[in-house]
Amino acid sequence: MPMQVTQIDRPARLSDRVSREMEAWIRELGLAPGAQLPTEKELCERFGVSRAVIREAISRLKAEGCVETRQGLGAFVAALPGEGSFRLDLDIDPDGTEAEDVFELRCIVESAAAELAARRCGPQGLARIAAALAQMEEALLTNDGGAAADDAFHQAIAAASGNRQLERFLAYMGRQFSASRLPTWDDAGHRSGRAAQSQAEHRQIFDAIRRGDAAAAGRASRAHLEAASQRLGIRPRARQDHVIQPLAGETWGDRA
Amino acid sequence: MPMQVTQIDRPARLSDRVSREMEAWIRELGLAPGAQLPTEKELCERFGVSRAVIREAISRLKAEGCVETRQGLGAFVAALPGEGSFRLDLDIDPDGTEAEDVFELRCIVESAAAELAARRCGPQGLARIAAALAQMEEALLTNDGGAAADDAFHQAIAAASGNRQLERFLAYMGRQFSASRLPTWDDAGHRSGRAAQSQAEHRQIFDAIRRGDAAAAGRASRAHLEAASQRLGIRPRARQDHVIQPLAGETWGDRA
DNA sequence: GGCACCAAACTTGTCTGACAAGTAGACAAT
DNA sequence: ATTGTCTACTTGTCAGACAAGTTTGGTGCC
Numbered sequence: 001m002p003m004q005v006t007q008i009d010r011p012a013r014l015s016d017r018v019s020r021e022m023e024a025w026i027r028e029l030g031l032a033p034g035a036q037l038p039t040e041k042e043l044c045e046r047f048g049v050s051r052a053v054i055r056e057a058i059s060r061l062k063a064e065g066c067v068e069t070r071q072g073l074g075a076f077v078a079a080l081p082g083e084g085s086f087r088l089d090l091d092i093d094p095d096g097t098e099a100e101d102v103f104e105l106r107c108i109v110e111s112a113a114a115e116l117a118a119r120r121c122g123p124q125g126l127a128r129i130a131a132a133l134a135q136m137e138e139a140l141l142t143n144d145g146g147a148a149a150d151d152a153f154h155q156a157i158a159a160a161s162g163n164r165q166l167e168r169f170l171a172y173m174g175r176q177f178s179a180s181r182l183p184t185w186d187d188a189g190h191r192s193g194r195a196a197q198s199q200a201e202h203r204q205i206f207d208a209i210r211r212g213d214a215a216a217a218g219r220a221s222r223a224h225l226e227a228a229s230q231r232l233g234i235r236p237r238a239r240q241d242h243v244i245q246p247l248a249g250e251t252w253g254d255r256a
Numbered sequence: 257m258p259m260q261v262t263q264i265d266r267p268a269r270l271s272d273r274v275s276r277e278m279e280a281w282i283r284e285l286g287l288a289p290g291a292q293l294p295t296e297k298e299l300c301e302r303f304g305v306s307r308a309v310i311r312e313a314i315s316r317l318k319a320e321g322c323v324e325t326r327q328g329l330g331a332f333v334a335a336l337p338g339e340g341s342f343r344l345d346l347d348i349d350p351d352g353t354e355a356e357d358v359f360e361l362r363c364i365v366e367s368a369a370a371e372l373a374a375r376r377c378g379p380q381g382l383a384r385i386a387a388a389l390a391q392m393e394e395a396l397l398t399n400d401g402g403a404a405a406d407d408a409f410h411q412a413i414a415a416a417s418g419n420r421q422l423e424r425f426l427a428y429m430g431r432q433f434s435a436s437r438l439p440t441w442d443d444a445g446h447r448s449g450r451a452a453q454s455q456a457e458h459r460q461i462f463d464a465i466r467r468g469d470a471a472a473a474g475r476a477s478r479a480h481l482e483a484a485s486q487r488l489g490i491r492p493r494a495r496q497d498h499v500i501q502p503l504a505g506e507t508w509g510d511r512a
Numbered sequence: 513g514g515c516a517c518c519a520a521a522c523t524t525g526t527c528t529g530a531c532a533a534g535t536a537g538a539c540a541a542t
Numbered sequence: 543a544t545t546g547t548c549t550a551c552t553t554g555t556c557a558g559a560c561a562a563g564t565t566t567g568g569t570g571c572c
Contacts, residue, residue, distance in 0.1 A: 014526070015315075039552065050527045052308070055553090059271070059312045063319030071553045072534030101421040105365075108422070112364040165357040166364070270555075295523065306556045311524090327524045328563030 018047050019057035023066065026077055037067065037075040100229075106173045107225040110154065113161040113170060114205055114221035118214040121160035126210060128156040133206050136199050139185065146185040146195060153202060157209070157221075184231065194231055201227060274303050275313035279322070282333060293323065293331040356485075362429045363481040366410065369417040369426060370461055370477035374470040377416035382466060384412040389462050392455050395441065402441040402451060409458060413465070413477075440487065450487055457483060 022043075038046065043054045058075055061067035068078040117125070132153035139146030151174060158170040184194050201224035208216035278299075294302065299310045314331055317323035324334045373381070388409035395402030407430060414426040440450045457480035464472035 041552090052526060052528090055308075056311065056315050056525095059315045060319045063316040069553065070534085072536085072551080074535095074552060101419045104419055105421045105425065108368040109361075109364060112368075163357045163360055165361045169361065297523090308555060308557090312554095325524065326563085328522085328565080330523060330564095 014049055015053045015056035015060070018049060018053055019060040021047070022057055023061060023064075026066065033077050035077045037077065039074060102173075103225070103229050106170075107222060107229075109166065109170060109173070110158070110225060111218045111221040113158045113163075113166055114209060114217040115214040116163060116166070117157050117160035118209045118212050118217035120162045121209060125156070125160035129153060129160060129206055129209065132156050133202055136202060140190075140195055140199055143187075143190040150185060150198070150202075157205070160209070184228070198224070198228065198231075270305055271309045271312035271316070274305060274309055275316040277303065278313055278317060279320075282322070289333050291333045293333065295330060358429075359481070359485050362426075363478060363485075365422065365426055365429070366414070366481060367474045367477040369414045369419075369422055370465065370473040371470040372419060372422070373413050373416035374465045374468050374473035376418045377465060381412070381416035385409060385416060385462055385465065388412050389458055392458060396446075396451055396455055399443075399446040406441060406454070406458075413461070416465070440484070454480070454484065454487075 022037075026037075037043075037058075040051050040054050040058070044051050047054065058067060058069065062069060066078055067075055069075045117129075121129075132149050132155075135149035136146045136153065139149060154174060155167075155171060158167040161167065184198050188194075201220065204220040205217060205224060208214075208220050278293075282293075293299075293314075296307050296310050296314070300307050303310065314323060314325065318325060322334055323331055325331045373385075377385075388405050388411075391405035392402050392409065395405060410430060411423075411427060414423040417423065440454050444450075457476065460476040461473060461480060464470075464476050
C-alpha cells in the first residue's frame with residue numbers, strides 16, 4: 001500500500017485537494033525538475049475524479065510554477081514548489097542593508113527604463129509622461145497632493161520603454177515603495193520644498209526623454225532616485241571601494 | 257544557427273492569454289478588492305472561448321491570489337494583481353516580443369551587476385568568479401560540459417555585486433533561462449566554436465571586473481548577453497528609433 | 513400587513529464525451 | 543541511410559449536462 005490516494009472526501013473543493021495531494025506527492029517522491037508526471041487519464045483513475053478536476057489541479061500547479069505542460073507530450077516537474085516567482089525581501093531587515101539593496105535595484109532598472117524611453121518613446125508615450133508631469137506642476141501650485149501623479153509619471157516612463165516585462169517589474173517595485181512617495185507630497189513635503197525639488201528633477205528627466213538623449217535621461221533618473229533615497233533617509237551604497245586584484249593563480253586562486 | 261529557442265517560443269495557450277487579459281482588465285478598470293467579476297458565461301461570450309478555458313484562466317488567477325470564487329455566488333477580486341510576487345511572462349507570446357523583453361531586462365540587470373562587481377567585489381568574490389571561469393576553460397579543453405560553470409560564473413558576478421536583492425533577481429531570471437545555455441555548451445556548441453566565443457567574452461568580463469573598470473565590465477557584459485541572444489536567435493530590440501518630440505502643449509498635448 | 517416557507521433563477525463545481533492540435537515512434541518508400 | 547507518412551498517445555479546447563450552493567421573489571398562512 002504505497003500511498004492510498006484513491007477516493008477523496010467531498011466537502012471542500014475537490015480540485016484544491018487534488019492539487020495539494022499532487023504537490024505533496026511530487027515533493028515526497030523527490031521528482032527532479034524535468035521528470036514527467038502521469039498522464040491526465042492515469043491521474044483521473046488514481047484520484048478517482050474526472051479529467052476536469054485533474055486539469056484544474058494541474059492548472060493551479062502550473063500557476064505556482066512547479067509544473068509545466070506541453071501539448072502532445074505531457075506534464076513535467078518544472079521547479080521545486082515556491083521557486084516560480086520572485087519576491088523582494090522587504091520585511092526582514094537584519095542589518096539594515098535590505099532597503100538599500102532594493103532601492104539600488106530599482107534605481108538600476110528605472111534609469112534603464114528612462115534611457116530606453118528616450119530612445120523609443122513615441123508621441124503618445126511622451127504625452128502620457130507630460131500629462132503626469134503637468135499634474136504634478138498643478139499639485140505644486142495648489143500645495144496639495146501629487147503622489148498619484150508621481151506614480152503615474154514613473155509608470156508612464158516605464159511604459160514608454162516599450163518593454164512590457166520591464167514595465168511590469170517596475171510596477172511591482174513601485175507598489176513596494178508606495179508609502180515612500182508620501183513624505184514628498186504631503187503638507188510637510190510641500191512646505192519644506194521637497195516637492196518642488198523632486199519636481200525639478202522630474203522636469204530634467206522629461207526633458208532628456210523628449211530630446212531623445214538617452215544618457216542624460218539615465219543620469220537624471222539616477223540623480224532623482226538617489227536624491228529621493230536621501231530624502232527618505234536611505235544612505236546610498238558605497239560607490240567605490242574596489243582595489244585592483246592580483247591576476248589569477250597567485251594568492252587566491254586555490255579557493256573555489 | 258539554431259533557431260529553436262527551447263522553452264521560449266512555445267505557442268500561446270488560450271487560457272494563459274485569457275488570464276493575462278483578465279488581469280490587465282481588472283487592473284485597468286481599477287476594480288477594488290471585493291468587487292464581483294462577470295459570470296463565467298459572460299466571460300465566455302466576451303472572450304469568445306469555452307467555459308473550460310475561462311475556468312482555467314480563473315484558476316490561475318486564484319492561484320496567484322488575486323481572485324476568489326464561491327460556489328453559487330461568483331468570482332471576486334481578492335487583491336491587486338501581482339501584489340505579492342513577480343513573475344515573468346515567458347509562456348504567453350502573442351506577437352513574439354516577450355522573449356526579447358525578458359532578455360533585455362536581464363541584460364540591463366546583469367550588466368549593472370557586472371559594473372557593481374567591478375566596483376565592490378573583494379578577493380573572495382573575485383576568486384569565486386575566477387573558479388567558475390577556470391572550470392569553463394577546462395570544459396573548453398575537454399570539449400565536455402561547461403553549462404553548470406556558466407551558471408556559476410554569472411551567479412558569482414551577481415553575488416559579487418554585493419546586492420542580495422539583485423543577486424536573487426538574477427538567480428530567478430537565470431532559472432528561466434536554464435535551457436538556453438545548453439546550445440552553447442553541448443557537443444555542437446563545442447564543435448561550432450560557440451563555447452569558445454562565449455568563453456572569450458567571459459574572460460573580458462572577468463578582466464574588467466578584476467581591474468575594477470566598471471564601465472568596461474558593463475560593456476563586456478552587455479556585449480556577451482547580446483551575442484548570446486544572437487546565438488539563440490533572439491533578435492535584440494531596436495536601439496534607436498526615437499525622433500525628437502515637440503514641446504508640450506503643441507500638437508499632442510490634448511491627449512492624456 | 514407581516515412572517516415563515518418554498519420554488520425558481522441564478523451562480524460555481526463537477527462529470528462526460530468528443531474532437532483538434534501537437535509529439536514521438538514505427539514503418540514503408542525512395 | 544534518409545525521407546515521408548502513418549499511427550498511437552498526449553494535452554488543449556469545446557459542448558452539454560447535472561449537482562450543489564446562494565439569492566430572490568412569490569405564496570400561503572397568520
